[in-house]
Amino acid sequence: MEVRLPARAPFSLSAVVRSHGWIRLAPFAEDEGSGGLTYVGQLDSGRVAAVHIGESAEGVRVEVDGGLSEAEGAQVARQVTWMLGLDQDFSSFYALARQEPKLAHVEERARGRILRSATLFEDTVKTILTTNTSWAGTIRMVRALVSQFGPPLPADPSRHAFPSPEQLAASDAETLRSVAGLGYRAPYVLELARSVAAGALDLEGFKATDTPTPELRQELLAIKGVGEYAAANLLMLLGRYDFVPVDSWALKMVSHEWYSGEAVGRAEVESAFEGWGEWKGLAYWFWAWSYSA
DNA sequence: GGTAGACCTGGACGC
DNA sequence: GCGTCCAGGTCTACC
Numbered sequence: 441m442e443v444r445l446p447a448r449a450p451f452s453l454s455a456v457v458r459s460h461g462w463i464r465l466a467p468f469a470e471d472e473g474s475g476g477l478t479y480v481g482q483l484d485s486g487r488v489a490a491v492h493i494g495e496s497a498e499g500v501r502v503e504v505d506g507g508l509s510e511a512e513g514a515q516v517a518r519q520v521t522w523m524l525g526l527d528q529d530f531s532s533f534y535a536l537a538r539q540e541p542k543l544a545h546v547e548e549r550a551r552g553r554i555l556r557s558a559t560l561f562e563d564t565v566k567t568i569l570t571t572n573t574s575w576a577g578t579i580r581m582v583r584a585l586v587s588q589f590g591p592p593l594p595a596d597p598s599r600h601a602f603p604s605p606e607q608l609a610a611s612d613a614e615t616l617r618s619v620a621g622l623g624y625r626a627p628y629v630l631e632l633a634r635s636v637a638a639g640a641l642d643l644e645g646f647k648a649t650d651t652p653t654p655e656l657r658q659e660l661l662a663i664k665g666v667g668e669y670a671a672a673n674l675l676m677l678l679g680r681y682d683f684v685p686v687d688s689w690a691l692k693m694v695s696h697e698w699y700s701g702e703a704v705g706r707a708e709v710e711s712a713f714e715g716w717g718e719w720k721g722l723a724y725w726f727w728a729w730s731y732s733a
Numbered sequence: 734g735g736t737a738g739a740c741c742t743g744g745a746c747g748c
Numbered sequence: 749g750c751g752t753c754c755a756g757g758t759c760t761a762c763c
Contacts, residue, residue, distance in 0.1 A: 572740080572741080572742095573741080573742065573743085574742085574743070574744080576743075576744090577741095577742060577743065580742090580743090581742095617741090621741090621742075622741090623740075623741035623742060624739090624740045624741050624742095625740095625741080
């Protein structure tokens with residue numbers, strides 16, 4: 441099956457792929473040379489399929505091995521549109537960025553979109569697994585979760601989709617700790633999976649809600665394992681850029697950018713981007729830092 | 734509201 | 749090879 445999906449201009453698939461490290465987390469894979477990507481996903485029908493995405497003149501070209509029903513094809517189209525932010529509008533951000541040399545590159549290179557997973561559940565688990573660990577640790581934990589708990593791709597059983605809330609909820613904290621190496625995060629992931637599986641937490645509903653951002657942030661902070669950094673990161677993935685995800689890297693960058701390498705705290709990072717209003721998260725994300733770690 | 738200590742793991746380092 | 753230290757956010761208890 442092949443379908444072509446339009447994207448709001450300007451658009452660059454490689455800019456989305458390189459927007460952050462998500463492309464290195466299973467079940468994403470970068471298509472070497474083409475600038476595109478592959479994602480193994482599980483559809484509502486239960487089918488596990490590999491989705492290949494490449495850039496086209498009007499947006500993207502999506503290929504799925506094998507035939508899909510009409511409903512499955514429609515779901516793939518919705519998921520890809522969400523994952524790549526095909527309909528996102530950054531014109532207001534670009535208008536402000538034109539006045540800032542450190543962000544002069546964003547419009548020219550069509551930056552602004554941030555790669556998302558198919559579900560907010562997957563992105564929330566991945567975000568929790570970025571906390572208090574190295575990036576290599578995050579890659580290892582996500583890979584283990586996917587390979588040990590995710591449903592296999594029929595055409596290539598060595599590849600798996602990200603496990604559903606139900607599939608993780610059926611496990612237990614000790615198994616998640618020992619098999620996937622989640623450490624103390626295991627009960628957080630398990631509680632999240634069980635809440636979503638039981639219908640007590642509607643994460644997918646967060647994608648389209650008109651709940652004000654500060655209230656949405658409070659709902660995210662209520663999730664065990666999600667603190668201020670993780671909540672801001674998830675808000676960014678939801679297209680809300682009112683908060684800066686302050687982590688150790690942000691502290692280091694701001695320290696060298698404006699404080700001559702002196703140690704800074706959260707307040708200094710937030711202050712540095714205060715003037716960017718609803719776009720402060722994106723301004724931080726795509727800032728052309730003087731210092732390279 | 735602010736702060737200290739614990740939580741896990743892997744990597745770096747010294748012996 | 750082994751032991752120790754450290755980095756990375758969040759939670760909980762305490763003030």
